[in-house]
Amino acid sequence: MSETRHTKILIIGSGPAGYSAGVYASRAMLEPILVQGIEPGGQLTTTTEVENWPGDTEVQGPDLMVRMEAHARAMGCEIIGDIITSLDLQKRPFTAQSDSGTVYTADAVILCTGARAKWLGLPSEEKFKGFGVSACATCDGFFYRGQEIVVVGGGNTAVEEALFLTNFASKVTLIHRRDELRAEKILQDRLYKNEKIEPLWFHEIDEVIGADSPLGVEGVKVKHSKTGQITEIPCKGVFIAIGHAPASELVKEQLETHHGGYVVVEPGSTRTAIPGVFAAGDLTDHIYRQAVTSAGMGCMAALDAEKFLAEHE
Ligand SMILES: Cc1cc2nc3c(=O)[nH]c(=O)nc-3n(C[C@H](O)[C@H](O)[C@H](O)COP(=O)(O)OP(=O)(O)OC[C@H]3O[C@@H](n4cnc5c(N)ncnc54)[C@H](O)[C@@H]3O)c2cc1C
Numbered sequence: 001m002s003e004t005r006h007t008k009i010l011i012i013g014s015g016p017a018g019y020s021a022g023v024y025a026s027r028a029m030l031e032p033i034l035v036q037g038i039e040p041g042g043q044l045t046t047t048t049e050v051e052n053w054p055g056d057t058e059v060q061g062p063d064l065m066v067r068m069e070a071h072a073r074a075m076g077c078e079i080i081g082d083i084i085t086s087l088d089l090q091k092r093p094f095t096a097q098s099d100s101g102t103v104y105t106a107d108a109v110i111l112c113t114g115a116r117a118k119w120l121g122l123p124s125e126e127k128f129k130g131f132g133v134s135a136c137a138t139c140d141g142f143f144y145r146g147q148e149i150v151v152v153g154g155g156n157t158a159v160e161e162a163l164f165l166t167n168f169a170s171k172v173t174l175i176h177r178r179d180e181l182r183a184e185k186i187l188q189d190r191l192y193k194n195e196k197i198e199p200l201w202f203h204e205i206d207e208v209i210g211a212d213s214p215l216g217v218e219g220v221k222v223k224h225s226k227t228g229q230i231t232e233i234p235c236k237g238v239f240i241a242i243g244h245a246p247a248s249e250l251v252k253e254q255l256e257t258h259h260g261g262y263v264v265v266e267p268g269s270t271r272t273a274i275p276g277v278f279a280a281g282d283l284t285d286h287i288y289r290q291a292v293t294s295a296g297m298g299c300m301a302a303l304d305a306e307k308f309l310a311e312h313e
Pocket of ligand 1: 012013014015016017018035036037038039040041042043044046047049050051052053082083084085112113114115116117130134135136139140247250280281282283289290291292294
């Protein structure tokens with residue numbers, strides 16, 4: 001028989017947004033329940049060095065997330081290893097079904113289900129993820145000072161990442177499978193004027209190549225999309241910039257989304273269009289997508305939820 005648990009605040013997701021919301025909601029004596037999902041700790045558990053988390057010159061992503069979890073627990077947040085499989089936001093209390101069979105009912109819900117970078121899907125890309133292959137120039141560009149880099153993609157993100165990476169790299173090759181970019185014209189103009197960037201048209205990555213010990217990228221094999229000819233480009237970093245997919249499946253029929261699935265919140269807050277439902281972190285953010293901004297939004301969501309509950313009790 002399935003168990004039903006009621007909570008004042010249900011936090012869905014265990015990345016920086018979820019754990020920060022857990023810390024703040026616990027300290028407000030709201031006894032939140034946090035459901036971790038399939039990836040306890042979120043995206044940062046898939047990386048190595050993080051150098052832009054304030055207070056830590058360098059920290060390993062998984063270690064940081066273990067500390068965040070311990071912090072939320074220590075403040076009184078109940079953290080459950082489970083996955084929310086469906087969510088009914090049509091009436092309060094809101095109802096969440098979970099993979100374990102437990103049904104959670106909640107007076108307020110904080111959605112922190114994050115986002116996923118889209119990858120090419122190559123085994124060699126997987127092998128070097130975090131060791132030369134990245135999907136975040138803001139996070140990892142600094143590691144490639146004076147090095148050659150390739151960026152894959154043709155939209156705004158790819159062009160912005162390529163331009164940003166010229167602050168560090170000696171050369172940036174932008175690999176695109178067509179011969180024109182989808183990026184806005186103004187970005188294209190900046191790209192073409194930048195002497196450090198060389199576009200490589202009609203190509204896609206066939207394989208990321210590198211050393212096994214220590215693990216690290218040394219180049220990419222690229223395939224001409226018309227002739228099939230393979231050539232090699234030496235580089236130390238490979239940035240995949242083909243888009244992100246927010247994890248909004250649970251709510252996409254119930255809440256407004258934009259920019260390809262990101263949950264819409266009221267500007268300057270974490271309030272969604274449904275009173276009592278809040279969203280934070282990468283799930284709502286197609287621009288910054290950082291641990292520190294996600295944590296900040298998690299804090300905002302807990303404070304917004306606390307205010308909402310106080311007004312509705
Ligand atoms: C390889 C890599 C390196 C990065 N490096 C940096 C860096 O150096 N610095 C930096 O600031 N940022 C970095 N980022 C970005 C940073 O990780 C994200 O901005 C941040 O993790 C977003 O936090 P979040 O809490 O919004 O969601 P996420 O970290 O995406 O976590 C989402 C959570 O939601 C849970 N979830 C999803 N669906 C469900 C469900 N149905 N039920 C229950 N739970 C669910 C998942 O299990 C997960 O715990 C990096 C990202 C990647 C991928």
